[in-house]
Amino acid sequence: MEKILEVKDLHVHFSTYGGIVQAVRGVSFHLYKGETLAIVGESGCGKSVTSNAIMKLIPSPPGRLVRGKIQFHDKQLTELSEKEMRSIRGVDISMIFQDPMTALNPTLTIGTQLMEGLKQHKKISSLEAREKALEMLELVGIPNPDERLKQYPHQFSGGMRQRIVIAIALICEPELLIADEPTTALDVTIQAQILELFEKIQRETGVSIILITHDLGVVAKVADRVAVMYAGKLIEEGDKREIFYHPQHPYTKGLLKSVPRLDATEAELTPIDGTPPDLFSPPKGCPFAPRCPMAMEVCLRKYPKTKSLTTTHKVDCWLQDKRAKKLLASSSRK
Numbered sequence: 150m151e152k153i154l155e156v157k158d159l160h161v162h163f164s165t166y167g168g169i170v171q172a173v174r175g176v177s178f179h180l181y182k183g184e185t186l187a188i189v190g191e192s193g194c195g196k197s198v199t200s201n202a203i204m205k206l207i208p209s210p211p212g213r214l215v216r217g218k219i220q221f222h223d224k225q226l227t228e229l230s231e232k233e234m235r236s237i238r239g240v241d242i243s244m245i246f247q248d249p250m251t252a253l254n255p256t257l258t259i260g261t262q263l264m265e266g267l268k269q270h271k272k273i274s275s276l277e278a279r280e281k282a283l284e285m286l287e288l289v290g291i292p293n294p295d296e297r298l299k300q301y302p303h304q305f306s307g308g309m310r311q312r313i314v315i316a317i318a319l320i321c322e323p324e325l326l327i328a329d330e331p332t333t334a335l336d337v338t339i340q341a342q343i344l345e346l347f348e349k350i351q352r353e354t355g356v357s358i359i360l361i362t363h364d365l366g367v368v369a370k371v372a373d374r375v376a377v378m379y380a381g382k383l384i385e386e387g388d389k390r391e392i393f394y395h396p397q398h399p400y401t402k403g404l405l406k407s408v409p410r411l412d413a414t415e416a417e418l419t420p421i422d423g424t425p426p427d428l429f430s431p432p433k434g435c436p437f438a439p440r441c442p443m444a445m446e447v448c449l450r451k452y453p454k455t456k457s458l459t460t461t462h463k464v465d466c467w468l469q470d471k472r473a474k475k476l477l478a479s480s481s482r483k
C-alpha cells in the first residue's frame with residue numbers, strides 16, 4: 150500500500166501566561182492511500198493541534214512546532230514556505246474544521262463559496278467552475294443544485310450545511326481530507342447520513358481521510374485504522390478490529406468498556422475516572438499512571454517504549470515489557 154502521509158515525532162507547544170503548554174509530545178503515524186484513519190481521545194489530548202499542524206495552521210505565536218517531520222508524498226511540509234503551503238491547502242490536502250460557525254461565510258452564496266477555491270487554484274472558466282460546483286452538490290446529495298447555488302448558508306439545515314462544507318473541501322479533488330469532528334454538532338440521524346456520505350465519497354473519489362472524533366460509533370462505522378491519543382501522545386494504534394477486540398492499553402480498554410461490539414452505533418467514549426495530566430508540566434513517566442488500575446512503580450518514572458504487537462498494532466505501555474508480564478503471571482499464580 151502506498152503511504153501518502155507520514156508524521157514523525159511531532160511536538161507542538163503553546164506559550165501562554167501560565168507557562169508553556171506541551172500540547173503534542175512526540176506523535177508519529179502514517180496514512181495509506183484511500184484509507185480512513187480515526188484519531189480518538191478525550192478533550193484536550195491534542196487531536197486538533199495534530200491535524201492543524203499537518204496543515205501548518207498552528208497560530209504562531211502562541212504556537213510553535215518544536216520538532217518533527219510531516220511528509221506528504223515526497224514533500225516535507227515542515228520545510229515549505231507559507232506561499233508553497235497555500236498551494237497545497239484546499240488543493241492536495243483539505244480540512245473540515247471543528248468549529249461549525251467558521252465553516253461557511255453567511256454573507257456569500259453557496260455557489261460563490263464553492264467556486265472560490267476552484268478559481269483560486271485551478272485555471273478554469275466561470276462556466277466550468279459552475280459545472281463543477283453543481284457536480285459537487287450532486288455528489289454530496291443536495292437536491293435542486295441549480296437553485297441551491299444562489300442561496301445563502303442560513304437557507305440550509307445543519308445537515309445540509311455540513312454537506313456543503315464537505316463539497317467545498319472536496320471540490321479541488323484533494324488526495325487527503327482531514328475532518329475534525331465533522332458530525333459532532335449534528336443530531337444522530339443526520340450524523341448517520343453524513344457518515345454514509347463519507348463512505349460514498351471515499352468509494353467514488355479514493356480520497357484518504359483522517360477523521361477526528363469522540364464517538365466510537367463513528368469509528369466503528371467508517372474507520373480502517375484507529376489511533377488513540379492521550380495527553381499529547383499517541384498511545385495505541387491498530388486496525389479497527391485490533392483496537393475494538395484486542396485493545397492493549399488500559400486507557401483504550403477504559404474507553405471501550407461500554408462498547409465491546411464493533412456494530413455499536415451510538416456509543417460515546419466512556420468517561421474514565423480522574424482527569425488527564427497538566428500539559429504545562431507533563432509527567433516524565435506514563436501520563437495515564439494516576440488513573441491506571443494497572444500502574445506499576447516504573448510507570449511513574451519512565452515513559453514506556455513503543456511495542457509492536459503485529460505489523461499494524463502498536464502500544465506504549467509497560468505491561469508489554471516481558472518483566473511486567475512475568476511479574477503478572479507469577480502474581481496471578483499465587
Ligand SMILES: Nc1ncnc2c1ncn2[C@@H]1O[C@H](COP(=O)(O)OP(=O)(O)OP(=O)(O)O)[C@@H](O)[C@H]1O
Binds near residue numbers: 163211428
Ligand atoms: N491557541 C492555543 N493556545 C494555548 N493552548 C492551546 C491552543 N490551542 C490548543 N491549546 C492546548 O493544546 C491542547 C490540545 O488541544 P486540542 O485542541 O488539540 O485538543 P483536542 O484533542 O482537539 O480536544 P477536543 O476534543 O476538545 O477538540 C489543550 O491543552 C489546549 O488547551
Ligand code: SF4
Binds near residue numbers: 437439442443453468
Ligand atoms: S504504562 Fe503503566 S500506567 Fe501507563 S497505561 Fe501502562 S500500566 Fe498503566
Ligand SMILES: [Mg+2]
Binds near residue numbers: 196197198329
Ligand atoms: Mg479538537
